[in-house]
Amino acid sequence: MKIEQIKIKNYKAFKNATMHDVPQMCVIVGANGSGKSTLFDIFGFLKDSMTQNITVALAKRGGYKEVVSRNTKGPIEFEIKFRESGKSELVTYHLAIGLENNQPIIEREILRYRMGSKGLPYHFLDFSRGKGTAVTNELFYQGDIKELKREEQTLAKTDILAIKGLAQFKQFPAAATFGDLIDKWHVSDFHINQARTTKDDGYAEHLSREGDNLALVTKFMYEQHNDLFNSILDKLKKRVPGIESVDSKLTDEGSVLLRFQDGSFKDPFLARYVSDGTIKMFAYLVLLYDPNKHPLLCIEEPENQLYPTLLTELAEEFKEYSNVGGQVFISTHSPDFLNAVELEDVFWLVKNAGYTEIKRAKDDSLIASLIREGDKMGYLWKQGFFEGVNPR
Numbered sequence: 001m002k003i004e005q006i007k008i009k010n011y012k013a014f015k016n017a018t019m020h021d022v023p024q025m026c027v028i029v030g031a032n033g034s035g036k037s038t039l040f041d042i043f044g045f046l047k048d049s050m051t052q053n054i055t056v057a058l059a060k061r062g063g064y065k066e067v068v069s070r071n072t073k074g075p076i077e078f079e080i081k082f083r084e085s086g087k088s089e090l091v092t093y094h095l096a097i098g099l100e101n102n103q104p105i106i107e108r109e110i111l112r113y114r115m116g117s118k119g120l121p122y123h124f125l126d127f128s129r130g131k132g133t134a135v136t137n138e139l140f141y142q143g144d145i146k147e148l149k150r151e152e153q154t155l156a157k158t159d160i161l162a163i164k165g166l167a168q169f170k171q172f173p174a175a176a177t178f179g180d181l182i183d184k185w186h187v188s189d190f191h192i193n194q195a196r197t198t199k200d201d202g203y204a205e206h207l208s209r210e211g212d213n214l215a216l217v218t219k220f221m222y223e224q225h226n227d228l229f230n231s232i233l234d235k236l237k238k239r240v241p242g243i244e245s246v247d248s249k250l251t252d253e254g255s256v257l258l259r260f261q262d263g264s265f266k267d268p269f270l271a272r273y274v275s276d277g278t279i280k281m282f283a284y285l286v287l288l289y290d291p292n293k294h295p296l297l298c299i300e301e302p303e304n305q306l307y308p309t310l311l312t313e314l315a316e317e318f319k320e321y322s323n324v325g326g327q328v329f330i331s332t333h334s335p336d337f338l339n340a341v342e343l344e345d346v347f348w349l350v351k352n353a354g355y356t357e358i359k360r361a362k363d364d365s366l367i368a369s370l371i372r373e374g375d376k377m378g379y380l381w382k383q384g385f386f387e388g389v390n391p392r
């Protein structure tokens, strides 16, 4: 599954912005407050809307009036275009949320795609204010429009997504694919201190947003996916300069100890002797080698505590994940990280009159030609070639 386009209207700083031709790995740069986290949060918002409802999703973010772009009334709109696989149909999910009698309401929700390359875009799901129609025998890959059955439906409430119900059913592959993306979307905002003070009683299979369950996931990987765990250690050796050997064992108390070349086994999460950079690289490897890959993984500012050389290694790991796992979005401020990524992958966010604009490095002819002549992206970023980045 791959997102091809994201269109946002009236969601916080995004009054009207579109990201076209979204690559498999997207690197998003921008000053503080330019909207990087907000862009990621679109998926968090959709997840809260899908698991609960839009009232809860909005309330978590301060309510409709906080969320809707300042000086606008809305509606808040998202339009996400995606393909299930390389050659499959382009599917569009559209959602518009307004406010009526101080209650958030779904003004429109559509899931549409073309039947066949020449067909017209067909609304498989089309709801407004709790009422609408859904096709009850969706045929994702082939099919004949004449065979589709449409059914009128009324939702229990006007703040519930219609797709929420359909996403569970196998007979609605497009809805299920989208539901799966939203459900398994993940944001990583790793904090080394939280990983250090990690608790080791409990159980966890996936690294949490802040990484505070790193020791638990490490144990899970050690016990349940030992081959993968060993390949993480191998990667660590390759990626972190100065680490030629590392092995591991489980203590009677049930925590995983690591031993680096210099001798005794120690708890890497508590022991200060393992550098922050090493732990952070280890944590990202644990995240990236998760046997259940996230269809969309958003990573907040991976650069903190990492040496510039490690950032190059990390950029390569993210790229690999995006090729074999899911799509990856990364926010960063780091010129060193930028130096390690490709022109096609870089977007930048700038505020214009209080609202965010999305720009793309490859569409800027000066940046593109300088990169082709051998300049480094991070250098151009530092020198202010990304227009509007340094507020004047």
Ligand SMILES: Nc1ncnc2c1ncn2[C@@H]1O[C@H](COP(=O)(O)OP(=O)(O)O)[C@@H](O)[C@H]1O
Residues within 6 Å of the ligand: 011, 012, 013, 014, 030, 031, 032, 033, 034, 035, 036, 037, 038, 039, 065, 066, 067, 068, 069, 070, 354
């Ligand atoms: N309703 C809103 N309308 C317009 N701008 C908003 C709204 N809510 C928040 N913002 C702005 O969005 C920005 C926060 O963006 P954020 O995603 O945290 O940026 P970054 O992650 O790049 O530092 C702030 O500048 C804030 O003023």
Ligand SMILES: [Mg+2]
Residues within 6 Å of the ligand: 036, 037, 038
């Ligand atoms: Mg942020």
